[in-house]
Amino acid sequence: GENVEQHPSTLSVQEGDSAVIKCTYSDSASNYFPWYKQELGKRPQLIIDIRSNVGEKKDQRIAVTLNKTAKHFSLHITETQPEDSAVYFCAASPLIYNQGGKLIFGQGTELSVKP
């Protein structure tokens, strides 16, 4: 089955710097890759996602890139702010007959943005 590895487990940056979180997946048939942000004590919330037929997607300070050949995808946050501090999860959606919507999550990255 699908397996998702996420690195690093913790990341500390200065306010204004960029942050990059990387994930690799094992199932080449996976076709959808969402990213979630979980602030302390709150629910995970979708921040950006990308489909397998797209190489890059951007939304203001957040971008995601996908390399299908290498089976890895990355989250890029530019001009980081203290409110970006949270745990970030990547996920991959394996293509399983009659089970659309299943996600396999990475282990999470705790991002700390220091003022």
Place this chain on the structure above:
Amino acid sequence: DVKVTQSSRYLVKRTGEKVFLECVQDMDHENMFWYRQDPGLGLRLIYFSYDVKMKEKGDIPEGYSVSREKKERFSLILESASTNQTSMYLCASSLETDYQPQHFGDGTRLSIL
């Protein structure tokens, strides 16, 4: 806006008790999921359901069961709670088609004493 509601934010139970965690969604989603969240281990899938009365085991189903009698409600059952089931439990729902994100509830922090 999708609303996924879990019945309790915090719950304390004793070893050996039968524990019920309830989850309700209001967006007519076909899929519902139960995850367990532990530090450093991410979100691990316990069970999921893609239709009423249907269920599939996830990665860590041992010690748990589920029930889905109505489309909007998905219950997680700890048959005989043990201390190693102390954790944060998250419920999620999604549409059944491809490219669908999951929408999460606020979670239940369960402590087994």
